[in-house]
Amino acid sequence: MEFGMRRSACDHTVFYKHTNHGCVLLIVYVDDIVITGNDASGIDSLKSFLGAEFHTKDLGVLKYSLGIEVARSKKGIFLSQRKYVLDLLDDTGLLGSIPCDTPMEQGVKLVAGEGEVFEDLERYRRSVGKLNYLTITRPDIAFPVSMVSQFMSSPTRTHWDAAVRIVKYLKGAPRKGILYADDGHTGVEVFSDADWAGSPDDRRSTTRYCVFVGGNLVSWKSKKQSVVARSSAESEYRAMAPCD
Template sequence: MHRSAYDHTLFYRHSNHGSILLFVNVDDIVIRGDDVRGVDALKSFLKVKFHTKDLGVLKYFLGIEVVHSKRGIFLSQRKYVLDLLEDSRLLGSKPYETPMDQSVKLVTSEWELLEDLERYRRLVGKLNYLTITRLDIAFPVSVVSQFMASPTKLHWEAAIRIVKHLKGAPGKGILYASHGHVSVEAFSVVDWVGSPSDKRSIIGYCVFFGGNLVSCKSWK
C-alpha cells in the first residue's frame, strides 16, 4: 500500500486487478476497492498482524451513518444530531426553518461574557463536526466559530438556533449517486468585505466529481 500525498490517513494500491483504498482513523479502518481478491487478502493480513475484526459492509463510522441503496450511498449523522439535541435539552423545542437570523449581525461585542465559556465552545465544536454531512449549516457554524474566545449571550442564542434548526430534519445528509458522467465542476464565490466584524472578504468554493460533492471550503 502507498500513502496518499494529500491525506496521510489514506492508503492506496493500483494493480491490473483493480484498485484498493484504505482509510484509517486511530483503530478504525475502512477498506474500499474493486479488486475483490486483493481486498480479501488485505483483510486477512490485517487480521493476522493486528487482530482486527471484520464488521462487514460499512454502516456506521465515526458518527456518520452509511446507507446503501439502488440510488447510491447516503451519508447522514442522524444519531449524532439526536444526541446533540438531547445533551442540549432541546428535544422538545420548536424547530426553526432557517439556521440563522438574517437580521442579526454577529460581531465582537462588549456585552457581558457567558459564565460558562467551555459550554459554548463544546457546542460549536460539535456543530463543526456536523458540517461533514450538513452543508446547510456550514455558513452559520463558521460565523459562531469566530467568537470562541469571548462569546456573549447573543452568540449563544445564535448557536442554539442552529441546533433547533437541526431538529426539523435530523436525518438530512448527502447522497452520492451515479449521474451518468465523470465530469469535474467547480464553483467559487467572493463576498466582498462581507465580514461585519473586521471588514474582511469571505471566499468559498466547492468541487463536484460526477455530480457529487467531493470538496468544499470557505475562509476569510
C-alpha cells in the same frame, strides 16, 4: 505501506493502491479502519494481510463509523449523522424546541463583544465543536457554523443564540445528509464565492466553495480569509485559489 499502498498527499489518513483490477482505498483513524474500492480480490488480500499483522476484527459492510451512518439503496450510498444530531439536541436541552426554517437569520452579522458575555465558555466550545463535526454530512450549515466558530475565546449571549438557532434548524430534519449516486460520468465541477469585506470586525472576506465529482458533492468549505482583500475581484480570486 508494506502491502504496497501509498499515502495520499491530500489526506495522510488515506492510503491507496492501484491494481490490474482497479483500486483499493484504506482510511484509518486511530484504531478504526475503513476499506473500500472496486478490486474485490485486492480488498480480501489486504484484509488477510492486516489480520496476520494485527489483531483485527472484520465488522462487515460499513453501516456506522465515527458518528456517521451509512445506508445503501438502489439510488446510491447515503451518509447522515442522525443519531449525532439527536445527541446534540439532548446535550443542549433542545429536544422539545420548535424547529427553525433556516440555520441563520438573513442579513445577520456577528461581531466580537456584541451583547452580554456568555459565561459558560465550556458549553459554548463543546456545542460549536459538535456542530463543526456535523458539517461532514451537512454542508447546509457550513457557513453559520464557521461564523459562530470565530468567537470560541470570548462568546456573548448573541453568539450563543446564533449557535442555538443552528441546532434548532437541525431538529427540523435530523436525517438529512449526502447521497452519492452513479450519474454516469466523472466530470468535475467547482463553484466558489466570497463576500467582500463581510466581517464588521476586521473587514476580511469569507471564502465559500464546493467541488462536485460525477455530480456528487465531495468537498466544501466556508472560512474567513487570512488577509484583507483590497477589492471584490481579489476576494473572489482568493476564494478560487483553494479549488485549483
